[in-house]
Amino acid sequence: MAKAALRRETAAAMPGRATAFSDTHVALRGISHTYPARAGHGAVAALGPLDFDFRRGEFVGVVGPSGCGKSTLLDIIAGLLVPTSGTIEMDGRAITGTVAQGVGVVFQEDATFAWLNVWDNVAFGLRRAGVAPAEIVRRVDYALAFMGLAEFRRAYPSQLSGGMRQRVCIARTLVLQPRLILLDEPFGALDQQTRLLMGEELLRLWRETAATVMLITHALDEAALLSDRVAVMSARPGRLIDVVTTGWPRERDSALVADPAFGALTSRLWALLREESRKALGVR
Amino acid sequence: MIRVRILRLGLVCAATVVLELLCRVGIIDRLTMIPPSEMMRALAGVVATAPWFWPDVTYTLGNLVAAIGLSVLGGFLIGVVVHAIPRLRRVLDPIFTSYYAVPTFVLYPLLIVFFGIGPTSLIVLGALFGIVAMIVATVTAIDRIPRVLLKVARVSRLGSVRTALLLKLPAASPHLMTGLRLAVAYSVIGIIAGEFILSTEGIGRRVALAYNNFDNATMYALLVLILAFAMALNAALGAFEQALHRRWYRS
Numbered sequence: 001m002a003k004a005a006l007r008r009e010t011a012a013a014m015p016g017r018a019t020a021f022s023d024t025h026v027a028l029r030g031i032s033h034t035y036p037a038r039a040g041h042g043a044v045a046a047l048g049p050l051d052f053d054f055r056r057g058e059f060v061g062v063v064g065p066s067g068c069g070k071s072t073l074l075d076i077i078a079g080l081l082v083p084t085s086g087t088i089e090m091d092g093r094a095i096t097g098t099v100a101q102g103v104g105v106v107f108q109e110d111a112t113f114a115w116l117n118v119w120d121n122v123a124f125g126l127r128r129a130g131v132a133p134a135e136i137v138r139r140v141d142y143a144l145a146f147m148g149l150a151e152f153r154r155a156y157p158s159q160l161s162g163g164m165r166q167r168v169c170i171a172r173t174l175v176l177q178p179r180l181i182l183l184d185e186p187f188g189a190l191d192q193q194t195r196l197l198m199g200e201e202l203l204r205l206w207r208e209t210a211a212t213v214m215l216i217t218h219a220l221d222e223a224a225l226l227s228d229r230v231a232v233m234s235a236r237p238g239r240l241i242d243v244v245t246t247g248w249p250r251e252r253d254s255a256l257v258a259d260p261a262f263g264a265l266t267s268r269l270w271a272l273l274r275e276e277s278r279k280a281l282g283v284r
Numbered sequence: 285m286i287r288v289r290i291l292r293l294g295l296v297c298a299a300t301v302v303l304e305l306l307c308r309v310g311i312i313d314r315l316t317m318i319p320p321s322e323m324m325r326a327l328a329g330v331v332a333t334a335p336w337f338w339p340d341v342t343y344t345l346g347n348l349v350a351a352i353g354l355s356v357l358g359g360f361l362i363g364v365v366v367h368a369i370p371r372l373r374r375v376l377d378p379i380f381t382s383y384y385a386v387p388t389f390v391l392y393p394l395l396i397v398f399f400g401i402g403p404t405s406l407i408v409l410g411a412l413f414g415i416v417a418m419i420v421a422t423v424t425a426i427d428r429i430p431r432v433l434l435k436v437a438r439v440s441r442l443g444s445v446r447t448a449l450l451l452k453l454p455a456a457s458p459h460l461m462t463g464l465r466l467a468v469a470y471s472v473i474g475i476i477a478g479e480f481i482l483s484t485e486g487i488g489r490r491v492a493l494a495y496n497n498f499d500n501a502t503m504y505a506l507l508v509l510i511l512a513f514a515m516a517l518n519a520a521l522g523a524f525e526q527a528l529h530r531r532w533y534r535s
Contacts, residue, residue: 078439105436107435107436110432113455
């Protein structure tokens with residue numbers, strides 16, 4: 001199935017400019033998930049079967065209609081949910097149903113710790129991991145400067161805007177230097193301008209680390225701008241209907257929105273999703 | 285905030301002055317109430333000279349500490365268990381909802397049967413007054429812990445103890461503090477009222493004795509003392525809560 005999915009890939013924009021990726025970092029094989037029946041509701045087939053290979057160091061966007069199982073997929077890869085069937089391998093080792101080392105997750109919801117200031121929020125994971133204090137200071141200060149939060153180091157989350165709180169969560173994930181970063185609509189609550197700027201920061205972060213990134217998003221333009229490849233999912237149960245290679249260079253920013261290829265790419269994603277979105281809404 | 289405090293203090297002072305005047309000019313009968321200034325003088329006299337004062341204060345405070353400890357700790361632990369067992373929660377929910385509609389004093393004969401006459405029955409009575417407030421607050425507090433924080437805990441590979449101490453407890457603390465304040469207030473009511481009606485010792489009992497003997501000076505002196513104690517306790521808990529969560533509410 002993975003080979004079949006990869007064969008479906010479409011080089012949508014500017015061949016020859018694309019970044020080259022080497023080996024497989026995370027491999028999904030036959031992943032599917034069905035939520036069991038609950039009072040008043042039957043079992044819900046949410047996802048799959050689905051095969052996909054994340055190549056080491058690439059930026060993968062995942063788009064699909066509402067309720068197609070994108071967040072379920074993220075939870076499964078993160079080890080927060082055991083799939084009904086299928087396996088996940090990371091660096092060739094099975095990690096199905098376990099929270100693997102080196103995985104960082106940024107959730108859609110505000111996950112800052114209200115009782116800790118910005119600095120302590122970002123340092124939280126490092127302290128738990130037993131990192132030396134001097135190294136904690138070095139990494140946290142760097143992450144705060146990187147995310148433009150240095151002057152808010154002593155502020156508490158309630159004193160920050162939604163975008164700044166999300167940056168705190170990203171910084172908290174970044175300092176742990178994960179090899180795989182999973183982002184579940186991290187900019188969902190932000191306005192368009194802030195989303196573009198946050199996207200640029202995310203690209204900068206991705207370039208400076210060698211991390212593999214999976215970004216779940218509703219925004220087709222965001223996926224088109226940020227990703228090396230965009231995985232397009234069907235209506236529930238979510239399956240891969242196409243994987244679109246963007247062909248963008250690694251050094252890129254929001255200026256790409258002026259590139260005619262960006263418009264073509266976004267249109268292509270919409271063309272793939274239109275029917276699926278209608279199905280998800282129950283519109284004929 | 286300071287302005288509000290000044291206004292609040294001004295209101296209390298004004299009410300005291302009005303009460304003083306009403307008592308002095310005879311609009312309020314001295315057999316009904318003595319002027320606040322005489323209450324304060326009587327209180328000073330009781331504290332300085334009454335041989336029963338410190339033993340009774342010690343007895344009441346001991347009962348209070350035990351009842352508050354039982355209601356807060358017991359309520360927290362029961363709340364955690366009730367939250368963990370949804371079926372138990374469904375069974376107990378209606379009982380918790382209607383609990384404060386039941387006059388808990390009707391249980392006192394039963395408590396005497398189980399614990400005998402003495403401080404134990406009083407302590408259990410005081411704890412019964414406060415415990416359900418703490419149980420309900422604990423269940424609500426655990427309900428309100430954002431689910432995303434539990435996901436963060438799992439992704440951070442925290443064990444269950446670390447998750448409880450580092451994430452769940454701080455996230456639940458605003459609702460737990462509300463339960464703590466209610467449990468303390470209800471326990472104070474339970475102990476003082478229990479002593480008033482049923483005890484042979486304690487400040488509540490002294491209020492009842494003074495009332496029965498038409499000893500208005502002692503009765504009002506002790507009422508002022510209880511009032512001041514309850515207000516000071518509440519203010520101390522409020523200050524503690526504010527210090528703990530001041531940062532949460534900055535915006």
